[in-house]
Amino acid sequence: MPDKAPFSITFWGVRGSIPTPGQDTLVYGGETTCLEVRIDDRLIIVDCGSGARGLGNHMLDRGDGHADVLFTHTHLDHIIGLPFFAPAFAAGMKITCHAGHLGGDGHTLRRILERVMSPPVFPVAIDVLKACTFRAFTAGETLRVAGGVEVDTIALNHPDGATGYRFRSDGRTLCIITDHEHGNPEIDAAVMEFVRDADVMVYDATYTPEEYEHVVGWGHSTWTECVRVAGLANVTTPVLFHHEPYRTDEDLDRIKQEVERCHSGALVARQGMVLEIG
Ligand SMILES: [Zn+2]
Numbered sequence: 280m281p282d283k284a285p286f287s288i289t290f291w292g293v294r295g296s297i298p299t300p301g302q303d304t305l306v307y308g309g310e311t312t313c314l315e316v317r318i319d320d321r322l323i324i325v326d327c328g329s330g331a332r333g334l335g336n337h338m339l340d341r342g343d344g345h346a347d348v349l350f351t352h353t354h355l356d357h358i359i360g361l362p363f364f365a366p367a368f369a370a371g372m373k374i375t376c377h378a379g380h381l382g383g384d385g386h387t388l389r390r391i392l393e394r395v396m397s398p399p400v401f402p403v404a405i406d407v408l409k410a411c412t413f414r415a416f417t418a419g420e421t422l423r424v425a426g427g428v429e430v431d432t433i434a435l436n437h438p439d440g441a442t443g444y445r446f447r448s449d450g451r452t453l454c455i456i457t458d459h460e461h462g463n464p465e466i467d468a469a470v471m472e473f474v475r476d477a478d479v480m481v482y483d484a485t486y487t488p489e490e491y492e493h494v495v496g497w498g499h500s501t502w503t504e505c506v507r508v509a510g511l512a513n514v515t516t517p518v519l520f521h522h523e524p525y526r527t528d529e530d531l532d533r534i535k536q537e538v539e540r541c542h543s544g545a546l547v548a549r550q551g552m553v554l555e556i557g
């Protein structure tokens with residue numbers, strides 16, 4: 280049997296809403312969402328939150344020539360790193376950006392990013408992102424990116440919409456479900472099928488169950504829902520993700536202990552963490 284192709288995910292940003300540098304977040308990290316998925320020699324990035332700055336520098340060091348960026352959606356915490364993502368400006372790079380929650384075409388995604396990268400909000404206009412092209416799809420489609428990698432997509436329950444992703448390689452599966460709120464029976468059932476038997480499921484665990492009672496409708500889920508879905512869908516490794524900005528390392532350590540009691544394979548996402556899939 281030939282060896283399976285390398286398949287990994289690296290967490291460059293794990294925080295939701297706003298970057299949270301400081302003494303209280305040194306262990307789990309303060310950058311907002313950015314994930315690097317590598318399948319064989321293909322590179323796919325999910326979101327360009329503030330963590331994208333570190334990933335971009337790493338890509339230039341490695342000599343990566345191109346990448347596809349799949350945006351879960353365009354809330355600020357998921358795009359704010361794009362103006363600081365060095366490969367987007369670099370000569371010879373090719374960055375294809377995709378979004379599935381907007382309808383319209385690639386111009387729609389470009390126009391939304393343009394709102395952030397426009398003087399006087401930002402000193403240079405989006406035209407400086409010479410390496411970037413913009414594509415649209417409809418959540419639910421299967422994409423073909425990075426020269427042939429198939430990625431399944433699903434519409435999530437989030438204000439203004441969001442898209443979940445499923446990557447497959449040699450019988451191994453990685454799912455990314457953020458930003459998403461449980462509670463819509465139809466979407467919940469679809470998500471349950473989407474993540475079934477996944478090796479790794481990165482899941483929106485912004486809130487504790489106690490906090491959630493006060494923020495129903497805000498578009499995020501809980502760590503208890505993450506392990507519940509993982510248990511019912513036979514997920515091997517659920518990963519709590521999109522940490523609430525005021526959550527300290529101490530808080531996350533406490534949640535880690537609780538979550539491990541509920542699901543022996545569960546992990547709490549930490550900036551810099553690398554997981555091999557399967
Ligand atoms: Zn978010």
Ligand SMILES: [Zn+2]
Binds near residue numbers: 352354458498
């Ligand atoms: Zn959001």
